[in-house]
Amino acid sequence: MTVIAVAGLQRSYRTRTGIRRRTSKTVEAVRGVDFSVERGELFGLLGPNGAGKTTIIKMLITLLLPTAGSARVLGYDVVEDPREVRKRVGYVFGGERGLYERLSARDNLRYFAELYGVPPREQGARIGELVELVGLTGRERERVEGYSRGMRQRLHIARGLLHRPDVLFLDEPSIGIDPVGARELRGTVAGLVEQGTTVLLTTHYMFEADELCDRIAVIASGRIVATGSPEELKSRVGEGSVVEVEIFGDAEPVRARAEALPGVRSAIAEDRGQAQVLVVRAEPGAEVAQAVLACLDGVSTGRVSTRSPTLEDAYVELVGGA
Amino acid sequence: MFLIAWLMHLKMLSRSAFDGVLGVLWPLFFATIAFLMYGAGGDDATLLYAAVGASVMGIWSSVSTAASSAVQRERWAGTLELLVAAPVRLPVVLLPITTAMATVGLYSMVATLLWGRFLFGIDIRIEHPWLFALSVLATVLSIGMVGFLMSVTVVRYRSAWALGTAFEEPVWLVCGFLVPVAILPDWVEPLSWLLAPTWGVRAIREAALGGSPLPDVALCLGVGLAYAAIGFYFADRVLTSARRNATLSLS
Numbered sequence: 001m002t003v004i005a006v007a008g009l010q011r012s013y014r015t016r017t018g019i020r021r022r023t024s025k026t027v028e029a030v031r032g033v034d035f036s037v038e039r040g041e042l043f044g045l046l047g048p049n050g051a052g053k054t055t056i057i058k059m060l061i062t063l064l065l066p067t068a069g070s071a072r073v074l075g076y077d078v079v080e081d082p083r084e085v086r087k088r089v090g091y092v093f094g095g096e097r098g099l100y101e102r103l104s105a106r107d108n109l110r111y112f113a114e115l116y117g118v119p120p121r122e123q124g125a126r127i128g129e130l131v132e133l134v135g136l137t138g139r140e141r142e143r144v145e146g147y148s149r150g151m152r153q154r155l156h157i158a159r160g161l162l163h164r165p166d167v168l169f170l171d172e173p174s175i176g177i178d179p180v181g182a183r184e185l186r187g188t189v190a191g192l193v194e195q196g197t198t199v200l201l202t203t204h205y206m207f208e209a210d211e212l213c214d215r216i217a218v219i220a221s222g223r224i225v226a227t228g229s230p231e232e233l234k235s236r237v238g239e240g241s242v243v244e245v246e247i248f249g250d251a252e253p254v255r256a257r258a259e260a261l262p263g264v265r266s267a268i269a270e271d272r273g274q275a276q277v278l279v280v281r282a283e284p285g286a287e288v289a290q291a292v293l294a295c296l297d298g299v300s301t302g303r304v305s306t307r308s309p310t311l312e313d314a315y316v317e318l319v320g321g322a
Numbered sequence: 323m324f325l326i327a328w329l330m331h332l333k334m335l336s337r338s339a340f341d342g343v344l345g346v347l348w349p350l351f352f353a354t355i356a357f358l359m360y361g362a363g364g365d366d367a368t369l370l371y372a373a374v375g376a377s378v379m380g381i382w383s384s385v386s387t388a389a390s391s392a393v394q395r396e397r398w399a400g401t402l403e404l405l406v407a408a409p410v411r412l413p414v415v416l417l418p419i420t421t422a423m424a425t426v427g428l429y430s431m432v433a434t435l436l437w438g439r440f441l442f443g444i445d446i447r448i449e450h451p452w453l454f455a456l457s458v459l460a461t462v463l464s465i466g467m468v469g470f471l472m473s474v475t476v477v478r479y480r481s482a483w484a485l486g487t488a489f490e491e492p493v494w495l496v497c498g499f500l501v502p503v504a505i506l507p508d509w510v511e512p513l514s515w516l517l518a519p520t521w522g523v524r525a526i527r528e529a530a531l532g533g534s535p536l537p538d539v540a541l542c543l544g545v546g547l548a549y550a551a552i553g554f555y556f557a558d559r560v561l562t563s564a565r566r567n568a569t570l571s572l573s
Contacts, residue, residue, distance in 0.1 A: 013568055058571075061407050065565045086409040097400025102337040103330060111330045114323045115408035115415065143337075159404075 003167055003198045004037035004060065008069035011055050029055045031222035032069065037200060037215075042193045044213035045202040048319055052222040053202040054093075057169050060200070061091045074166060087117070090165035092156045094175035101145040105136055105155050108144060109162060116163035130158040134188065150181035157188060168192060170201045174208060186212055206312040216311075220319045233314040240265060240282035242309055243292050246302030251276040257295040263288045266317060275302060281313060323410065327418035328425070335426050341388075349380035349430030353437045356500055361442065369444045370530055373434055375499040378523045380430020381465055382499070383490055389420040389469025390486030393476040402477070403570050412477065412557045413470070417550075420469035424462045431458055449532035453539075457529045460539045461522030464546025468518060471553045478560040480569055499523055518545040 011030040016022050030052040037043040045053045058064040060071055062082035070077065076084040100108050106127060113123045131140045134154035144152065153173065160168060170189065174182040182205075189212060193199055203209050209216055210230045218226045218233065226233060247254060251269040255278055259267040263286025269276045282288040289306055335341060356376035360368050393416070396402040405415045438444040448454045472489075475482040494500060496510055497520040503511050514520040525538035564570050 058403075063403055063407055063565060063570055064568055065562070083409050083411075086407055091404070091407055093400075095400075098404055100330070100334060100399070100401065102334045107330055107333065111327060112404070112408070114326045115405065115410055117409060 001039045002036050003039050003041075003074055004035075004043075004200065005072045006033055006035050006056070006060070006069070007071075009033045009056065009059060009066050009071055010068040011052070011059060011064060012067045029222055030059075030066075033219070033222070033224055035217050035224060035227060037198060039198055040193065040196050041214045042189070042199045042201060042212055044209045044216040045200065045219055046204075046206075046209050046216050046315060047202075047219035048204075051219045051319075053219060054171055056219075057091070057171050057200065057202060060085075061089055061169055062086055087163070088166045090160035090163070090168045092160035092168065092170050092173050094153065094156075094172040094177075096149060096152055096176075099144045099152060099155060099159075102143060104143055105131065105140045105147070105151075105158075108155065109140075109158060112159050113162050118163055126162060127158075130161055133161075134158045135184065150177050153177055153181070153185065157185070161192075165197070167198045167200070170199060172202055172204065174203065174205060182208070206310065206315060210311045218315060218318045225318045226314075230311050233318070234309055234311055236314050236318070240284045240286060240309070241289075241306050242313055243278075243280040243282070243289050243304070243306050245278045245280075245292065245296065245304050246272075246275045247278055247296075248275050248300040248302065251278050251299070254278055254295050254299055258292050261288055261291045261295070262286075263291075268316065279313075279316075281309065281317065323414065324418050327415070328422050331419050331422035332425060335388075335422060345384060345426060345429065346433070348383060349377065349433045350437050352376040352379045352383075352430070353434040356434075357438055357442045357444070359500065366445045366447070367531060369438065369442070370446060371527055372500065373438045373444065373446065374526045374530055375523060377431040377434035378461060378497075378519060378526065379494055379499045380434060381424065381427030381462060382493055382497075382519055384427040384430065385420065385424050385465045385469040386472070386486045386490045386493065388423045388426075388486070389466075390472040390476050390483040392419050392423065393473045394480065394483035397476075397480065397570070400571070406477075406561065406564075406570055412561050413474070413550075413554045416473045416477075416553075416557075417466075417470055420473055421463070421466040423469060424466035427465065428458070428462055448530050450529045450535070453535050454526060454529035457522065457525035457535045457539055457542075460542045460546070461519065461526060464518035464522055464542045464549070467546040467549040467553070471549045474553045474557050474560055477557075478564045478567075478569060493517060493519060496520070497523060516545065518542050518549065521545060 009030055010032050013027045013029055014024050015027060016024045033056060047053050059066050060073055060078060062078050062085050065079060073085045074088050078085055109127045110123060118126055131137055134157050136154055174185050177185060186208060189199060213230060215229055216233060217224045255267050255269045258264060258278060258280050263283050265281045265283050267280045269278050280288060280292050353376045356372040360372040396405060435446050439446045472486055496514050497517050503514045521538045521542035525535040525542055528535035528538060
């Protein structure tokens with residue numbers, strides 16, 4: 001059964017600049033997006049900052065009206081039946097905002113339980129259950145202002161689950177959380193999907209998307225540039241190998257030489273700390289390592305490695321080509 | 323739902339040290355000005371008139387500035403989107419917030435009367451205590467509705483929170499908190515009829531001085547209900563406009 005159906009969805013924003021001579025500009029944040037999510041699926045939206053991921057989620061949870069196109073969640077139109085949609089979805093976003101600092105975690109949950117129509121008789125048990133699920137037992141009576149970022153994020157998850165939503169929207173939920181916390185969060189999300197919750201997740205973290213998502217839509221500049229399982233997306237960058245060379249100094253001349261080599265699909269230079277890393281992706285079957293090394297004359301180099309393509313390679317190629 | 327939400331917002335308000343100190347000091351400041359204005363040669367009835375005016379000033383100020391900025395604070399805190407994303411109607415979310423603020427304003431009534439009694443030695447004699455309590459309650463509720471109407475506007479217009487501050491002092495004058503409306507230009511009086519605090523302060527004074535406050539209580543509640551009705555009517559439209567113009571999350 002299709003839980004989320006999006007067709008031709010568009011959203012633009014109007015921004016104004018100037019004080020005396022005000023000029024307005026229209027920014028196209030989402031430019032005709034189509035996708036669907038099936039029941040029990042964990043669907044990922046992967047894209048750079050400003051790609052339109054959060055705008056899509058906000059339209060699906062009825063916080064924004066689409067400029068054009070349509071979206072249905074559990075059969076309800078997000079424009080025509082916003083209240084029916086709201087009853088059935090949960091929304092969790094990353095970061096420290098979205099909580100009442102001067103209230104305890106328990107009071108935060110109690111307030112939102114009222115807003116989301118959890119029957120008063122069930123509230124105590126449900127809050128206790130969720131506090132335990134997110135590992136805040138023993139701290140739930142403390143004010144949120146004293147919570148760490150990870151604790152706040154876990155409280156956000158608990159809040160989003162209060163009314164047992166059929167669909168959970170997670171907008172970069174692991175942003176700013178330490179690796180252990182992020183791993184626990186992934187475990188919690190995987191558990192929810194096992195129990196039948198449909199999840200739409202946006203993230204910047206490739207390993208997170210790779211580990212969790214059944215299917216991923218890569219979005220760039222408001223358009224979906226590819227959809228598929230993590231394996232399908234990886235296969236788009238082919239079977240060819242990836243050569244990585246650490247370069248100290250200006251990597252651009254080397255990158256240009258490498259890109260011109262036969263059998264090279266793409267060559268990019270990434271900043272990693274004090275060095276730059278030249279990432280060269282080869283066509284399937286092409287052996288380019290020796291030729292790339294030959295391009296390195298005159299530059300100071302560090303580690304050199306050859307590896308198989310990852311989801312990140314697929315992402316960089318898809319987004320870079322958009 | 324209303325009770326829990328009201329309680330939670332009251333809890334939040336009571337836990338802010340900054341708001342708490344201001345909340346304690348402002349009514350005493352208003353009361354002091356009023357007593358000093360009317361103190362020279364004023365009889366007990368005149369001073370009670372001033373005390374009631376000063377106390378309603380406190381209620382009005384705590385609601386007018388706080389209610390509109392409360393929604394803006396929700397926007398800054400990122401909770402406004404969560405409130406809107408909840409399946410309950412927007413007015414049901416906003417009403418407990420503004421009513422909690424008006425409830426805090428009740429303190430100003432008590433503080434002003436005690437301040438007048440113990441610091442200025444005014445004989446605070448309330449002729450009809452029950453009607454006085456009823457008038458105070460009606461005033462608090464109606465002022466809460468003004469706050470509600472303002473907060474609905476702030477959902478759509480981010481800078482509308484400044485309206486509360488802009489209206490704070492003119493309403494002191496127009497509603498006759500400290501000086502009778504009759505001494506103001508003629509065009510002010512019809513304007514004062516549209517403002518619930520006008521009828522609220524009249525009712526409280528009538529009850530305190532032994533008159534008949536019920537007609538004023540009825541008018542105060544009637545105008546307050548009209549504000550609530552306007553707020554309910556416009557809330558969905560305002561929300562749709564906020565969703566269209568993406569003003570829920572920007573600060």
